[in-house]
Amino acid sequence: MPGSTSQIDPHRRAFAVSEAQxxxxxxxxxxxxxxxxxxxxxxxxxxxxxxxxxAQGDFDVSKTPTIGAVMAFRATSSMPLGHVAVVSELIDDRMLRVDHANWHRNKISLGMTVIDVSEQNDWSQVRLESNPGAFGRVYPITGFIRPGASSRS
Incomplete structure (x- = not known):
């Protein structure tokens, strides 16, 4: 996992950022x-x-993060519509970075650090570094959706 040389497609990133801007x-x-x-x-x-x-049946889904996969957040009382973010970097087994929008209202956030705080080390609960050096509350994660067709397709 750590040390991967894979990266987000720079053309996709430029397009996503341009559309948001x-x-x-x-x-x-x-x-x-x-x-x-x-x-x-x-x-x-x-x-x-x-x-x-x-995503079930149409995309590869996993409980393990990979670069380019969508991290799917469960809906909560403070986040009733859920949230999605894209894994942009794998730092170690319990830390990664994401690119996403609207975590801070109407803004895009690139390279935000996320830590796995689940007891089972299974990425079911995370905290995000919303402000430098400050990790916020715990959020439940359903898993990671990888681009491309499901291996079951």
């Missing part, structure tokens, strides 16, 4: 779902909380 320039809202779809190539529609279920 275009929305911001027009005063439109930047959401996590279109940003993740543009960046990852995972073509799922609907609120983030539905992505994990919709």
């Amino acid at each position: 275009s929305l911001q320039a027009r005063g439109a809202r930047v959401w996590c779902v279109p940003f993740a779809r543009n960046l990852s190539g995972v073509q799922i529609r609907g609120n983030a909380k539905t992505w994990w279920q919709k």
Whole structure:
């Protein structure tokens, strides 16, 4: 996992960032779902909380992060629509970075650090470094959706 030379497609990243900036320039809202779809190539529609279920059978899904995979957050009372982010870097077995939108309202965040705080070391619970040096609350994760067709397809 750590030390991987794989990276996010720079053309996809440039496109996702450009689309988000275009929305911001027009005063439109930047959401996590279109940003993740543009960046990852995972073509799922609907609120983030539905992505994990919709991915079943159509995409490779895993409990293990890989670069370019969409990290699917469960809906919570503070995040009722769920959230999606794209894994941009693997640091070690319990730390990675994501690129995502609307974690901070109407903004994109590139390279935000995420730590696995689950007791089983299974990426089921994470904390994000929303501000430098400060990891926020614990968020439940359903898993990781990899771009491309499912191996079951």
